[in-house]
Amino acid sequence: MTTTKMAAIQRRMEALLRRHAAATAATLTGLLPVRLTMGKLYEALVLSRVAEDLATKEGCTLKLVGGKVLYLKTKGGPLNRNYPYIQVYRKGAVIGELWTDVEFLSMSYCRTRLGQTPKDGDYHELDVVLIDPGLPTGIRPSYNQLTLAVECKATAYEKELLRSILGVRRELSLLCDPNPTSFSRWPATKVPADPSSCILVFSTDPKVTAYQPVGDFYGIEFVHEPM
Amino acid sequence: MPLSNEESVALLQNARMLTREILGAGVDDELQGEVDPDANGYERLRIYLEALRRRMIAQTRQPGQLAIERLNEYVRSDEGHIESIVLVFTPEETEQFGMAEFPLSTGSGDIEDVSELEELLQLLQHERGNGV
Numbered sequence: 001m002t003t004t005k006m007a008a009i010q011r012r013m014e015a016l017l018r019r020h021a022a023a024t025a026a027t028l029t030g031l032l033p034v035r036l037t038m039g040k041l042y043e044a045l046v047l048s049r050v051a052e053d054l055a056t057k058e059g060c061t062l063k064l065v066g067g068k069v070l071y072l073k074t075k076g077g078p079l080n081r082n083y084p085y086i087q088v089y090r091k092g093a094v095i096g097e098l099w100t101d102v103e104f105l106s107m108s109y110c111r112t113r114l115g116q117t118p119k120d121g122d123y124h125e126l127d128v129v130l131i132d133p134g135l136p137t138g139i140r141p142s143y144n145q146l147t148l149a150v151e152c153k154a155t156a157y158e159k160e161l162l163r164s165i166l167g168v169r170r171e172l173s174l175l176c177d178p179n180p181t182s183f184s185r186w187p188a189t190k191v192p193a194d195p196s197s198c199i200l201v202f203s204t205d206p207k208v209t210a211y212q213p214v215g216d217f218y219g220i221e222f223v224h225e226p227m
Numbered sequence: 228m229p230l231s232n233e234e235s236v237a238l239l240q241n242a243r244m245l246t247r248e249i250l251g252a253g254v255d256d257e258l259q260g261e262v263d264p265d266a267n268g269y270e271r272l273r274i275y276l277e278a279l280r281r282r283m284i285a286q287t288r289q290p291g292q293l294a295i296e297r298l299n300e301y302v303r304s305d306e307g308h309i310e311s312i313v314l315v316f317t318p319e320e321t322e323q324f325g326m327a328e329f330p331l332s333t334g335s336g337d338i339e340d341v342s343e344l345e346e347l348l349q350l351l352q353h354e355r356g357n358g359v
Contacts, residue, residue: 005354006234009347010241016343017249032314032329041290041331044312048297055301062302064309070298072331073315086302227290 040072042154042227043127046202047100049225050128050150054088054098057186061089062098073101076125081137088130095182096130096147104129104149105142106171124168127152143172144195147182150202154227157205162214165201169218172197191219230354235268238351239275246279258282273351280344291331 047070054060064070067084079102086098102125105114109122123140130148131141149172151165173193181188181196188198199220201208208222215222246255258278262271285293291312299308311332321327 006238009238009350012343012347013238013242014245016347017245032324037314037331040314041294044294044331045290048294048301051298051301064302068308068310070295070309070312071315071328072312073317074320075317 036074038154038227039152040074042202042204043072043100043152044070045227046150046152046225047098047128049202050098050148050200051086053186058183059090059185060095063087063089071100076101076103078103078138078140079131079135087133094133097133097135098128098130100128102126102129102131103140104146104172105140107143107173108171110142110144124171126150126168143197146172146195146197148187148198148200150200153201153203153205153208155203155205157201157203157208157211161201161203162211165199165220166214166218169193169199169220172199173219175218187221188219192217193219230269230351232268235272235351239268239272242272242275242279254282269351273348276344276348276351280348283344289332295332 051062055062063086064084065087066081069084071083079099087094088096088098103123104126105118105123106121109118113122118140126146126149128148128150129141129146132145132147135141135145149168151168153161173191173195175192176194178190178192179194179196180190181198183189183198187200190196191198196219200223201215201220202223202225204225204227206224209224212222214220243255243259246258258275261278262274264271266274288296295309295312302309311330314329314331316324316327316329
């Protein structure tokens, strides 16, 4: 190889890397606010990770129902069966449904005011949920109809977010001795919660795992998932 | 003239220097971790560039695209695989953005850059085939 040819290859390498570095930043810009786009892309990424873990670690089969396109909403709400969702099977039987951006009815509401119109503080949005199968459209699942709750944060994981998820844990379950979950391996076989729902918190911030000792006590798993 | 061991080492050093400068030392360390230190210069260069190519493919795909690929792999549908992920707006946002929904999986088109790296690898392979 001649010196000229080597220099040409080096120039191509340099141009390629420089163009690539610029293009990566450019992919995040667009019509929408970056924060909104990033947050929802991260939710999609986490949903794909949850689907993978349910399939590979828990041995479930997953099937998309109601369409070919998956919708993520910018605001949570009740179940809406006009949108596609993911059915989760184990050994041929449906064990739950995976939905995004759904609000659940809190324990405090269900135990004291069920039947009354729920007020703002009586329901809370979750990014991804695994709920009992076959619940009717238009309702919010109640705290004891959730088996898995997932929160996604494509931001710095500040302490206020920890306090927020502790509030979600409280409105889903009471603290108790380790209690068997609906899962045989993943995400956990036992949690210190009754009902024994699992909570996963995904964040792009590596600092999120620093809260795991708190999570171990209350049954919350903190996962660092880069984007 | 074929690509010699010394030339391969020189190109590898150049590639590493560029990676550190543009993508960061951490990326170089990661790519270098895949290289067998006992291999000859050409083989180390090839493996390094191949690792760089894989990393660039991953980086130039948006998370939405990666998510769809992973969902397609693990979620089976009687009606077909997941085709895209769509962001649905609230009525207020619909008014603000002038549209009710937005696809999150739009391709970036940067993959072409990676094909250039593939060409580069082929060129090096060709040089090696001429005499090393």
